[in-house]
Amino acid sequence: MPADLIITDIHLPGKPGQPPLLPDNCIVIHADTITYVGPLAKAPDNGTAKKRLSGSNMLALPGLVNTHCHGAMTLLRGLADDLELSDWLNNHIFPAEAANVNAEMVYWCTKLAAAEMIMSGTTTVADGYFHEHDAARAFADAGMRAVTAQAVIDFPAPGVADPANNIIHAEQFVAHWRGRNPLITPAIFAHSPYTCCNDTLLAAKKAARDAGVLLFIHLAETRHELSMIEKPLGASPVRHLAELGILDQNTVCVHCVWTDEEDLTLLAKHQCKIAVCPQSHAKLASGIAPLETMLAKNIPVGLGTDGAASNNSLDLFREMDLCAKVQKIRHLDPVAVPAADILAMATAGGAAVLNMANSIGTLRPGMTADIILLDYTTPHLQPMHGIDLLVYAANGDDVHWVIINGKIVMAAKTIVSFDLDETMDMVRQLATTI
Ligand SMILES: [Zn+2]
Structure with missing residues (x-):
């Protein structure tokens, strides 16, 4: 033929x-x-x-693999720069999202994100947002491969006015997109352990397990999150999720900046995947993820741009460059995490994070x-x-x-x-x- x-x-x-x-x-x-x-x-x-x-x-x-993005946030690019994460999120991003995020906005702004990513060499993205049905439509129409994850959060969110319906909404999203389009793989995105209570986290993981899809979660991003979780619960964010039974080979933990040796041993033991977002970590001054330890423990790690509001670019080449250099600064060692490892993270490594190593990345x-x-x-x-x-x-x-x-x-x-x-x-x- x-x-x-x-x-x-x-x-x-x-x-x-x-x-x-x-x-x-x-x-x-x-x-x-x-x-x-x-x-x-x-x-x-x-x-x-x-x-x-x-x-x-x-x-x-x-094609490059972006393991963490919120495509529709291109609308908010440059809207609130140079702010600390909780100020940025609570006083700027969440209010702007409440007022502006709707199905039409998500469709067009995600399509813009798809254009930016395609034009800079990214062919697969893991996206997580509200109105994710319209994000999935945008990626499908753009011809871009995407793992699209419907967001779950404990307060009224765009498209899900009553948080009591957030799990059923995510389940319906996954059921709708499963097997519908070869470019689209549905998933669920529990926003974080500080915006989702234990019941929500457990229900989101159960829904993901029942459907056999990935669960994404922002985890251990900032020192502030560490204190928010550790003080009342007596456990780090990672140990908190481990105790709940959330961690397994289909959980993608995003950020993991504030993780210690014990946390990473737990993530490795449970075969979790990690997405690190160096530009976002740097811009919000969250810190530098302990990438060398993650790789030494054979945890699959991919690179993510995060949303355009905290980066502000979706160009994965920029991400590679910064990722390599901040690791060298962290260790004061020019040998730390060589370029070949970084390029692998942006290709085959990212594919492994998304359970796609057998189809993309090489x-x-x-x-x-x-x-x-x-x-x-x-x-x-x-x-x-x-x-x-x-x-x-x-x-x-x-x-x-x-x-x-x-x-x-x-x-x-x-x-x-x-x-x-x-x-x-x-x-x-x-x-x-x-
Ligand atoms: Zn994010």
Whole structure:
């Protein structure tokens, strides 16, 4: 059967001991699946493929995986900068959300987030928000892969006026999206241990377990959270969740900045996953996550941008660069968490966090065709002595082509899967009402 797409003349990243760039390679795609990666001369479908794409001057990489985001918060980008987390959240973000978040806003602002992520090389995102049904529609319409998690919180929230209905709402969301669209994987997002009581946390985890989906939770983000949980409960946020029975291989703990050795041993024992968001941690001065210890304990760790209001960019290349550097500062050790480990976190590591390691995050036959092509001939990437440059010098703007699920969604830096101008117009209109 002829291939649907062949990407020719690409460079692939070299493995340790090889040159950084391996020329004259190609990728063959049948439907949504990669069927060949290797020398063009040996490609099985060279000449018969229905569509050919020349990757000349391009480096092919697996699409990046953003393991924590609130896409719709693009509306609030830059609205309340330079504030401490509880002030930022309680006095600015929560009130702005109460007044502005509705189904239409979530759809368009999530679509804007999808555009920003696609254009900077992210092909999969784990999103968590209110009105997540409309976020899922936006990602599906944008052609972007997403784990979409309906938020659960103990106060009236957009789309769920009565918190007593938050679990049933999340269950209905998961039931609606399960198996509906190959790009969308539904999940549940319990906001945090300080905004969800024990009963809510237990019910959210039960709903996630019953449906066989991931549970995301903000956890141990700030020192303030530590005191809020530790004082009344006598346990750290992680130990609190462990005692409740919330932790398992389908729990993704977001942030984990304020975790000690015992906390991380517990997370490793329960096979939990972690998403760290270095830009958000830095901007809100939450701290620096103990990444070296997490990796030493073999905990799957992915990178997240968090929402655009606390970053303020959704470019995962920026996240990689900062993540590597703050770890070196934390340890006063330039060897701490090398660039290769960071790049792995943004690809295969992120896929493992989302239970998708068997389908995305690496370029090899059998994997789903989520591929980005990056122009490595720009001045800031010359000369290419090593692939570490992708972490320390590349940026999202270097990405020219994006393929998700076998379909081209960005061609030569232009989004082709949806009307970006319409999306930006809609978001600008929505922003005038804030
Ligand atoms: Zn978050």
